[in-house]
Amino acid sequence: MMDRTKPPQTPALPIYKLPPVFETALPNGLSILLIEDHRFPMATARLGFQAGSKYDPAPLAGSLSEAAAALLIEGTEGRTAHQIADETAAIGGSLHASSSPDHLLLAASALSENLPQLLNLVADVALHAGFPEEEIELYKRNRAQELLSQRAEASFQADEKFAELLFAPHPYSRQDPTLETIEKLDRAALAGFRDRTLSPNNAVLVLLGALPPRERALDLIAAEFGAWQSRESPPPPPARFPEPSRSIVLVDRPGSVQADIRIGRLAVPRDHPSYFPLLVGNAILGGGTSSRIFANIREKKGYAYDAHSAAYPLQESGSFAVVTQVRNEVLAEAIQALLDEMHQIGAQPVSEEELDTARNYLSGVFAIRLETQDGLAGQIAAVKLLGLPLDYLEQYTRRVRAVSQEGILAAAAGYMDPQPASIVVVGDASQILAPLQSFGKVQVEQAK
């Protein structure tokens, strides 16, 4: 008879094996990665560029790369936006582009029998984006309304201010547009962006799914992308970042029934030696439902529904933050509890049990994310765009498991120590300014 009073004994975590990745390049410099996955009759493509918002010129900070991504699919020299939409739907496809601080990523998929048409569409929007005036005007008007709508959310205001405190004057400090930078967008700027940054030697093409034999797939790719001219790509802005220092900003949002809190500081990119210790330390501090912050702030004290921490890597830097939203009356207690937790993880070694839980958690959920074709294609594109070694995904689990208690102490001292951390609170100043002032001088700003 089985003992029901104890959790069942199960074997150690299985090792995740990545499907084989075939890597090559076209003579024009386009980097190509092919991955066969015949579980589903779909093909999925990612075409990524070193063309994220950090390359935006100052007058268009936060707006140019984002607008270019949105408008790529809104008309080419040979197709109207309507034609692109209809052709995409007809092949069982999807076609979208998005911009992050580091990259512009075109994501597309279709039923695998339609792979030639899919590649033709992807190549057309990447090589021949037309940026029609009417589409630009509509985009600007709707993006301005959308921005107003986003700013109605406290979390958006908090993220915006937090990035500014951490990264300014580096362009990572302006990841979102403003009404002014949206207004300044025009066809010349967008065409200039296309001509400067959308070049094959600045791009990575990932093709994954039920693909035809390799020679055939490469022929299709060469037919669509082979004539694309390489050219010099703009360098990224200098990777210079400010020294972390304590500042407290209260963004006044009258009528807020709770306060949205971010406490954090500059951290590190994925290829930094401290990244994996920080990742595991973060998981213990606030990365999941068995983390310290979740257990303390939500489950024990009942201050918040959401209480977590996050280490967010960028290509040339990164951030670490604890995040929560609490009712106004417990603001000071909640901030103190978060500061204490941040301090504690750098003061005392984490327990073996905590370390084991975090390492297994990170390894396991990493494999779960690779279950779908979109998940796998996205991860492979990210690895290549970040310039990480191609075995990064397979090595991930090993590197997570190699993190030690001492490693976490060092990473916590370097990147989680609350002493020089910035504090951003979005909420009703008439309710929470006084308690916030118990942590130091508070700069009050109006919500945008």
Next chain:
Amino acid sequence: MTPLRIPILRHTLPNGLRAIFSPDNAVPVVTVYIVYGVGARAEEPGRTGFAHLFEHMMFQGSENAPKGSHFKLVESNGGSLNGSTHPDYTDYFEVLPSNKLALGLWLEADRMRALAINAANLDNQREAVKQERRLSFDNQPYATAIVDRWPQLAFHNWQSSHSLIGSFEDLEAATVEDVSRFFKTHYAPNNAVLVVSGDIQVPQARELVETYFGDIPSQPPAVAPDLGEPERTEPRLETYRDPLAKVPALVVGYPGPARRSPDYNALVMLDLLLTGGDSSRFHQNLVKGNKSVIQYAANLGWPFAGPSDYLDPGLYAMYLLYNPAFTGAQILAQVEEQIARVWKEGLDAGELERARTHLLAGRIQGLQSSHARASLLGRYELLDGDPGWVNTECDAFLAVTAAQIQSAAQRYCDPQRRTALDIQPAASEEGE
């Protein structure tokens, strides 16, 4: 033309627990999914938000898995987990490395058998739920209008019209006895469906399920709530002033058809034609042509459900964020014009074929993870009594003709039975 054939093996335990196994050994991941046949529409007056509060209680520990250990055991074994409350069901899952299957089953069985219900856990989760309400609703633009006001406007029967997230007063009033009674009535094996999908060997998985769940006693079936809804005979349009909103939005809804009826299939296809992707009529004619709508969302069952968990009485409803140069009445007229054009003028060449291909591809995309497959299988067993709809519903959707779509658009999207809620930014009026 069915794109995928999901394997389905059904096995009902003597205590009434319906178990479904769906093996797929490509990736070493397994999902344990359990859905209980109780949701917010089964709540009683004075106890709004109870189904959701109870969902929180399910993570507060059980007889052999003390408070906090559910989260810890899943995460320390490389898995993820969650639960969610819906109008007609509440579901829970663990996604785990496949050699950890026994752990997921043990945890679910332990809390189905003997949940730890006490005052300390209840008080703590009451606070967490109140914070969740402040975060996700009271402090968000549009959310209060959609969650609290929209159901009151669109439904007459209290079971459907009350706030599904609940009021602070009702949450305060909940007692340990209420929670215990709710557990005994609704969280019984005969009111649940268990799905195990992903990298499994069916005989072993079945043996584990029998071992862990086999001797949990069944309970007398709960009385199903009366969801009967009177016929709507006149249109309603109300304006809601939202102090947090910066951009106006319009919600429009029509009483929908019976689940799995021919009209249900037709409305799924109609919605695809109107709102599915960039090639849809709303995108091409309202966002692009009229430049009046900025963003939209629509579904049979919106905002709490989609076609997969729509249950009548329900709505075909949509949400449109719009350009403030237009009025809500103008947007409503444009929406109704788009729908009327479908039944008056029919479909364009290629339009239906594109919608069908879009549907097919979306289906293949949507079934790639073991969690997605488990969730559909479990809910179709619960709502339809047949998980096989996962494999057959696509054929039913693809067989819908243009004439059926036109007919359903005319009969269901009837302006006389339409409810609309215009959400206007309130800040300017109040001089803030």
